[in-house]
Amino acid sequence: MAWRGCVTKWAKTEFIRCQNTTSPSSRFSLYNQQKCGFRREAKRPDTKKGNVSQETNPSPPEAGTAGPPPPPRVPRPTLFKPLMFTVGFTGCSFGAAAILQYETLKSRVQTAKDEEQSEKILQGSQDMAYWHDWWNQLSAFQRQLILVMSMVDDFWSSLTEGQRTVTGIIAVNAVVLCLWRIPSMQRSMIKYFTSNPASKTRCLPMVLSSFSHYSIIHMVANMYVLWTFSSGIVSLLGKEQFLAVYLSAGVISTMISYMCKTASGRLYPSLGASGAVMAVLAAVCAKVPEAKLGIIFLPMMTFTAGNVLKALIALDAAGLLLGWRFFDHAAHLGGALFGVWYVAYGHKLIWRKREPLVKLWHDIRSPGAGGSSPGGGGSGVGGGDGGGPRPQ
Numbered sequence: 001m002a003w004r005g006c007v008t009k010w011a012k013t014e015f016i017r018c019q020n021t022t023s024p025s026s027r028f029s030l031y032n033q034q035k036c037g038f039r040r041e042a043k044r045p046d047t048k049k050g051n052v053s054q055e056t057n058p059s060p061p062e063a064g065t066a067g068p069p070p071p072p073r074v075p076r077p078t079l080f081k082p083l084m085f086t087v088g089f090t091g092c093s094f095g096a097a098a099i100l101q102y103e104t105l106k107s108r109v110q111t112a113k114d115e116e117q118s119e120k121i122l123q124g125s126q127d128m129a130y131w132h133d134w135w136n137q138l139s140a141f142q143r144q145l146i147l148v149m150s151m152v153d154d155f156w157s158s159l160t161e162g163q164r165t166v167t168g169i170i171a172v173n174a175v176v177l178c179l180w181r182i183p184s185m186q187r188s189m190i191k192y193f194t195s196n197p198a199s200k201t202r203c204l205p206m207v208l209s210s211f212s213h214y215s216i217i218h219m220v221a222n223m224y225v226l227w228t229f230s231s232g233i234v235s236l237l238g239k240e241q242f243l244a245v246y247l248s249a250g251v252i253s254t255m256i257s258y259m260c261k262t263a264s265g266r267l268y269p270s271l272g273a274s275g276a277v278m279a280v281l282a283a284v285c286a287k288v289p290e291a292k293l294g295i296i297f298l299p300m301m302t303f304t305a306g307n308v309l310k311a312l313i314a315l316d317a318a319g320l321l322l323g324w325r326f327f328d329h330a331a332h333l334g335g336a337l338f339g340v341w342y343v344a345y346g347h348k349l350i351w352r353k354r355e356p357l358v359k360l361w362h363d364i365r366s367p368g369a370g371g372s373s374p375g376g377g378g379s380g381v382g383g384g385d386g387g388g389p390r391p392q
Contacts, residue, residue: 077197077267079258085203086255090248097244098354099361104240162234163227165242169211170223173273176212177219190269197258198267210250212271222273224296225281232284236343241351242280245342249279249335256334260320270328275335278312282339285309312336 135143156164176193179185193212195205213219234242253275261267285291289306313336319329338346 077202077258077262079197079255079262082197082202082206082255082258085206086251089207089251093244093247094241094350094354095357097240098351098358100243101238101240102358102361160231160234161239162230162232162242165234165239166223166226166230169226169246169273172211173213173219173223176208177214177216180212180214194269194271195254195257196267196269197262199269202258206251206254207247209254209271210247210273210276213273214271218272222277226273226277229280229284232288233280236284236287237347241347245283245339246276246280249338250276252338253279253331253335257328257331260330264323266323266325268325270331272328274328275331278332278335279339279342281312282309282336283343286340287343309336309340 138146159167180189180193189212191199191201192205193208195202195209199205213222233245237245250273254270257270257275285293285305285308289304289309291305292302293305293308294302313333316327316329316333316336318324319327320333342350
C-alpha cells in the first residue's frame with residue numbers, strides 16, 4: 001500500500017543517515033545531554049580539577065589584543081571649595097547681621113522722632129467727630145477689610161520678636177515644600193535643594209538644603225521645634241545675631257555631613273533644616289541648662305534642658321558610629337556642637353569684635369559724622385533682656 005511504501009522509505013533514509021553521522025552509543029549520550037543539560041550545568045564544579053581550573057582561570061589575552069577594560073574608579077570628592085564656601089558664608093552672615101543691626105537701630109531712632117513730631121501736629125487738630133464721619137463714608141467691604149487687617153495686626157503684635165522672626169523662615173520652607181510637588185521642578189530641586197558631596201553642585205545646596213523638606217511631617221517637626229525655641233534664642237542673641245547663627249549653622253552642619261560621608265564612602269543626598277534647628281536647640285539648652293522641657297504628647301513628663309542636650313548628642317553620636325541612615329546624624333551632631341560652641345566661645349570671638357566693621361559702615365553711610373555708631377558696642381551674649389528663656 002502507499003502508506004507502507006512511505007514508511008519503508010522513511011525508515012531506510014533514517015537508518016542510512018544515522019549510520020553516516022553517529023553511532024548508537026553517541027546518539028544515546030546526546031539524548032542524555034539534552035535531557036540532563038541543566039543538571040550537568042549545575043554540577044559543573046564537581047568535575048575534574050583540571051577542567052575546573054581551565055574554566056575558572058581564563059587565559060591571558062594574546063599579544064596585540066586588548067583585554068576587558070577595568071571597572072571605572074569613582075574619585076573621592078574634594079571638599080576644598082565647600083570648606084572655603086563655609087568660611088566665607090559664615091563671615092558674610094555675621095558681617096551682614098552687624099550691618100542689619102546698625103540699620104535697624106538707626107531706623108528705630110528715626111521712627112521715634114517722626115512719631116513724636118506727628119503726634120504734636122495731630123494733637124488737637126482732629127477730634128472723634130472727624131473719624132466718625134470718615135468711618136461712615138466707607139463701604140461695607142472696606143469696613144470688613146479694615147477689621148480683618150486690624151485683627152491681623154493685633155495677632156502679629158501679640159507674637160514675640162522671636163516668633164515674628166522665624167515666621168519668615170517657616171514661610172520659605174513652606175514655599176520650597178510646595179515646589180517639590182511640581183513635576184517639572186524635580187530635576188532642579190534635586191540639584192540645588194539637596195546636599196550631596198558627590199554632586200557637581202555642592203556649595204549653593206549647602207544653604208538651600210537647609211530650607212528644603214520633601215516630607216510634610218519632617219518640615220512640621222523641624223518648624224515646631226524652631227517655633228518653640230525662637231523666643232528664647234532671639235531674647236538671648238537678638239534678631240540679627242540669631243539669623244546669622246541660624247544660617248551659619250545650616251552651612252556648617254552640611255559641611256560636617258560632607259566630611260563624614262566622604263570619609264565613610266556613603267555618598268547620598270540629604271535635606272532639611274535639622275542641623276540649623278539643632279544649633280538653636282543646643283544653644284538654648286547650653287545657656288539655660290536648668291530649664292524644664294516637655295514632650296508634646298507626654299506633657300506630664302519633664303526633663304532638664306541639659307539632660308535633653310546630652311541625650312540628643314549621645315543619640316546622634318551613636319547613629320553616626322553605627323551607620324544609621326534614617327537621619328543625617330552627622331549634620332545633627334555638627335549643628336548641636338556649633339550651637340554649644342557659639343554660646344560658650346563663638347560670641348566672644350565673632351560678635352563682640354564687630355565694632356570696626358560697624359564703624360566702617362557708619363563712616364560710609366554718614367561721611368563726616370562723628371560720634372559712636374549704633375550697635376557698635378554691647379556686652380553679654382544677648383541682644384535682648386539676657387534673662388534667658390524658660391520653655392516648658
